[in-house]
Amino acid sequence: MPKTLSPREVFHTLLERISAERFSELAELYAPDAVVETVFEPVGPRRFEGRAVLEARFAEVSAGRPVQLTPANVLVRETDDPEVIVAEWDYRVHHRATGRSFETANVQILRVRDGLIVESRDFHDHLALIVAGGNLPQLVAALEDGDGRPA
Numbered sequence: 001m002p003k004t005l006s007p008r009e010v011f012h013t014l015l016e017r018i019s020a021e022r023f024s025e026l027a028e029l030y031a032p033d034a035v036v037e038t039v040f041e042p043v044g045p046r047r048f049e050g051r052a053v054l055e056a057r058f059a060e061v062s063a064g065r066p067v068q069l070t071p072a073n074v075l076v077r078e079t080d081d082p083e084v085i086v087a088e089w090d091y092r093v094h095h096r097a098t099g100r101s102f103e104t105a106n107v108q109i110l111r112v113r114d115g116l117i118v119e120s121r122d123f124h125d126h127l128a129l130i131v132a133g134g135n136l137p138q139l140v141a142a143l144e145d146g147d148g149r150p151a
Contacts, residue, residue, distance in 0.1 A: 007085040007112035008076050014117075015071050015089070023062035027055035031116040038122045042130070043142045066133060068094045072103070083111050083118075095132045104128045 005013065010029055017025050030036075036048045048054055074089040087110065090103045104125040111119040130139050 004115035005112075006115075007083060007110055008078070010112045010115060010117060011076060011085060011087050011108070011110055012074075015074065015087075019069055019071055021062070021065065021068075023058045023065075026058045027051050029117055030054050031113065031118045034116070034118050034120070036117075036120045036122065038124065038126075040123055040126055042126055042139060066095055066097045067129065068096065070094075081111075083113055085110050085112070093129065093132065095129075098132060098134060100132045102128065102132060 014026065014029055017023070017029075030051050032051045033049070034051060034054060036054060038046050038048075048057055070092040072090045072092050074087070077086045077088075079086065087106075087108045089106050091106060092101070092103055094101045106125070107123040109119075109121040110117055127139075130136060
């Protein structure tokens with residue numbers, strides 16, 4: 001029987017797969033009824049429920065992905081709840097289409113039970129990625145059209 005991963009090990013596996021662009025393997029790290037909130041997402045949904053929804057989301061995000069993400073300055077803090085960790089890290093981002101390179105800060109609060117992520121609150125700098133890709137006009141248009149989140 002395989003060993004159940006700790007919350008810290010699950011996070012490191014998640015980060016490793018993202019940086020290796022192994023997006024098709026991400027959903028298996030989540031429980032069937034997992035809930036993920038992308039708190040700073042400027043447009044579109046900020047809450048995803050269920051492994052199947054997450055699998056579709058990872059496939060969508062990975063299709064034609066213009067950025068390469070390399071984690072740096074990774075710090076994982078354990079909490080008084082053995083299921084919960086708080087991870088802080090930077091991504092060194094290389095935008096393939098524009099050639100821009102920069103760093104973005106990230107914080108993720110994970111609840112891991114029986115080796116699977118059951119809850120995640122993700123705080124990523126989506127705006128930095130949008131600006132680096134030259135997509136700020138599209139973001140503004142989406143917000144003006146009412147496609148974004150209400151203020």
